[in-house]
Amino acid sequence: MNFWMDNCYVRFKDCLKNVDVLTINDEEARQLSEEYSLVKAAKIIQKMGPKYLVIKKGEHGALLFGEEKMFFAPALPLENVFDPTGAGDSFAGGFIGHLQKTGDISFENLKSAVIFGSVMASFCVEKFGTERLSELTDNEVSNRLTEFVKLSSFSV
Amino acid sequence: MSILIVGTVAFDAIETPFGKTDKIVGGAATYISLAASFFSNKLRLVSVVGDDFPKESIQMLKDHKVDTEGLQIKEGEKTFFWSGKYHNDMNSRDTVDTQLNVLETFDPILPESFTR
Incomplete structure (x- = not known):
């Protein structure tokens, strides 16, 4: 996305007005909002158009913003990460696939979608290229x- | 409702602290399609490759229930190529080479069947 911000900023900003959910990484969120704090950045970006925003933080998981709410999905700590290429795209695929399957775009279900995105990204990085995803069951x-679920559930 | 995926189907050459690959199949739309296929069987892909792109990889997408009618194959042209090297923390990377090839003149066209 840096490419679009660097090369056709006006058209990119125009396009954003029509976006329902935007998934970008932390670096992109900071560049787009010109704000270091991701919480502040999210507010600024949501004013540009997207109703919901997912900020991916690589091995540190992802944040979902929308409806004045916030949700954090962890990334699974893995023993071996061979190749991060495509992890963010796999995240987007799991995310949108879950939304299509369930036909539910409530904030609660977007939270589940973020987890499914993280699940797919966790597989993607285990081998080079698309190998892991193409053989996955x-x-x-x-x-x-x-x-x-085990990684992040606890009782108080 | 279906999912329309518009993006790159590409060749990547990758170097990470764990190894190095020659040209392998990649591209945002490839990863999105594969990941989404575990949840949805209504995936429609719009992208472009050259005639150097392996038929087996297109078949692999079809095997994952991805409708590839919107994937243009340009005779005599080369597939988009990206090469990158990851730093030790794997969170940042340098682009070594980008060859736009077929992407330079890509005109995304929705096949008639995708409009239904």
Whole structure:
């Protein structure tokens, strides 16, 4: 996205007005908003158009903003990360795939979508290129979802 | 409702602290399609490749229930190529080479079947 910000900023800003959900990484969010704090950056970017915003923070997970609410999805700490290429795209694929499957765009379901995005990104980085995703099974996806639930659930 | 994916289908050459690849299949639209295919069987892809792009990789997308009718294959032209090197923390990377090739003149066209 840096490419579009650097090369056709006006058209890019125009396009943003029509966006419902934008997924970008922390660096892009800071460049776009000219604000270092991601919470402040999110507010600024939402004023540009997107109703919901996902800020991906690589190995540190992702933040979802919208409806004056905020949600954090962790990334699964992995023993071996071979190649981060495509992780953000895999995140977007899992995210939008879950929304299409469920047909539900409530904030609660967007939270689940962010987790499914993180699940797909966690597989992507385990091998070079598309190898891991192309051989992946539904069973592995559901097992990893359980790992995500265990990773971040606790009682008070 | 279906998911329309417009983006790059590409060749990447990648170097990370764990190894190095020659040209392998990549591109944002490829990753998005594959990841989304675990949830949705209504995926429609609009992109462009050259005739150097492996038929098996297009078949791999089809096997994942991706409708590739919107994937243009340009005879005598080369697929978009990106090469990058990751730093030790894997969070940042340098672009080594970008060859736009077919992307330079790409005109995304929605096939008639995608409008239904």
